[in-house]
Amino acid sequence: MPRFRIPLLLRQRLRFYQTIDVYTHRPLTWPERSIEHIIPVSFSPYHRNIQLDPLHLYLTSPSLNGFRSNFRFGGHPEETFGNHWSEREGCFRNTVRRVFLPAKGRRLVAHVLWNMMDKHPELRDRETQLIENNDVWNDWLKTPWTPMERRVLDMNTMLHPS
Numbered sequence: 001m002p003r004f005r006i007p008l009l010l011r012q013r014l015r016f017y018q019t020i021d022v023y024t025h026r027p028l029t030w031p032e033r034s035i036e037h038i039i040p041v042s043f044s045p046y047h048r049n050i051q052l053d054p055l056h057l058y059l060t061s062p063s064l065n066g067f068r069s070n071f072r073f074g075g076h077p078e079e080t081f082g083n084h085w086s087e088r089e090g091c092f093r094n095t096v097r098r099v100f101l102p103a104k105g106r107r108l109v110a111h112v113l114w115n116m117m118d119k120h121p122e123l124r125d126r127e128t129q130l131i132e133n134n135d136v137w138n139d140w141l142k143t144p145w146t147p148m149e150r151r152v153l154d155m156n157t158m159l160h161p162s
Helices: 008-017 062-068 106-119 121-130 134-142 147-157
Strands: 034-037 057-060 085-088 091-094 099-101
Touching: 008 034, 008 057, 034 062, 057 062, 057 147, 062 085, 062 091, 106 121, 106 134, 106 147
Parallel strands: none
Antiparallel strands: 034 057, 085 091, 091 099
């Protein structure tokens, strides 16, 4: 599977401008700043323009980056106490349903998924591989923006002005 290398200038800009973990909203030190693809590379192996699109490149800790792996987004906080859920840094994943539930930033994640599918229509065929179902997506999209989510989005927008 081809993995296109993020250009050095973009990597530097991501790590400089984005100082907050997209999934926990905690500040990240320089060594903790791992670049996260909201759309996993494995879902766009031959699409350089998708893999390198700054619209979906954010920062998270290396630990959470590995923990999320290529799980789709899904779940609700009230269900994470059942079987098959594991936790890391306040985020959860369910290995049976293969879903990842961020501690924070769910509104931002839903927004990014929506914008990426709008910008890259070929992703629409993979919607159920990106988010568990329409109910989750609608719930997350209807959640009011938090000031921190807006800040993280604004910092990302600086990387790709329209």
